[in-house]
Amino acid sequence: MLKIEDLNKFFGGIKAVDGCSFEIKEKTITALIGPNGSGKTTIFNLISGILRPDSGKIMLGGKDITDKSIEDISNLGISRLFQQTRLFNNLTVRENLLLALDNEDTKFWSVFVLRASADKKNKFEKKIQEMLELVGLEEFADKLARDLSYGQKRLIELSRAILNPHNFLMLDEPVSGVAPRLREKIKEILIGLKEKGETILLIEHDMNFAFKISDDVIVLEKGRVIAEGKPDEIKNNPRVLEAYLGN
Ligand SMILES: Nc1ncnc2c1ncn2[C@@H]1O[C@H](COP(=O)(O)OP(=O)(O)OP(=O)(O)O)[C@@H](O)[C@H]1O
Ligand SMILES: [Mg+2]
Known part of the structure; x- marks a missing residue:
């Protein structure tokens, strides 16, 4: 490989x-x-x-x-988890994960500015939900990344690396x-x-x-x-x- x-x-x-x-x-x-x-x-x-x-x-x-x-x-x-934390602290957990799923800037903004199709958004939502369940952080989806503990941040970063195609x-x-x-x-x-x-x-x-x-x-x-x-x-x-x- x-x-x-x-x-x-x-x-x-x-x-x-x-x-x-x-x-x-x-x-x-x-x-x-x-x-x-x-x-x-x-x-x-x-x-x-x-x-x-x-x-x-x-x-x-x-x-x-x-x-x-x-x-x-x-x-x-190639998807990578960095040694140092790289979450967007002022975004929510869900938004951080969304960014990983759709990592080109243009696509990112199209998601946030609501130009993405409802279909695509639903698909993303489903993947994010599954990932949060896998790491056991469903209830943190709408918390800001900055409010997570170090271990939780690490799990979300790992989730980002995994979600990133x-x-x-x-x-x-x-x-x-x-x-x-x-x-x-x-x-x-x-x-x-x-x-x-x-x-x-x-x-x-x-x-x-x-x-x-x-x-x-x-x-x-x-x-x-x-x-x-x-x-x-x-x-x-x-x-x-x-x-x-x-x-
Ligand atoms: N950008 C850089 N400029 C100068 N020296 C560097 C740079 N990056 C790494 N080094 C040096 O290269 C060597 C290897 O560093 P590296 O970060 O790859 O080690 P590591 O095995 O990941 O260590 P750790 O387990 O502490 O994370 C070290 O001596 C480090 O100081
Ligand atoms: Mg190192």
């Missing part, structure tokens, strides 16, 4: 991504893990076109997307700062999506969460892939333990 070949990205003297190659298989959940500053978010930024690599290649479904724009890449079907989902720390009960919920939602045929790449600091949810794990350290494999193999890999525990 996604293939990265010898990817490099330098920031001045820092090798944020240093000769990374890996492949993400279709209909799997892959966890990208590694200590702080190991290059995980930079790889996401390179894949989604926010940053340009210094060298290397990124292929999505057989198509070279290395030099494509953010818009082109998003139109090719896509065939490849990238999530940067979906459960960071989220309470244990909600983590379980997010895990179930993501596994449910995979069972429906979705392909997910997620960055995760909580190793237990990463091992429980993923089919494959890729471990980064200082911009390099130091291990790759099934959760059970990674769990017992001395090189990985060393990177995490620093001994």
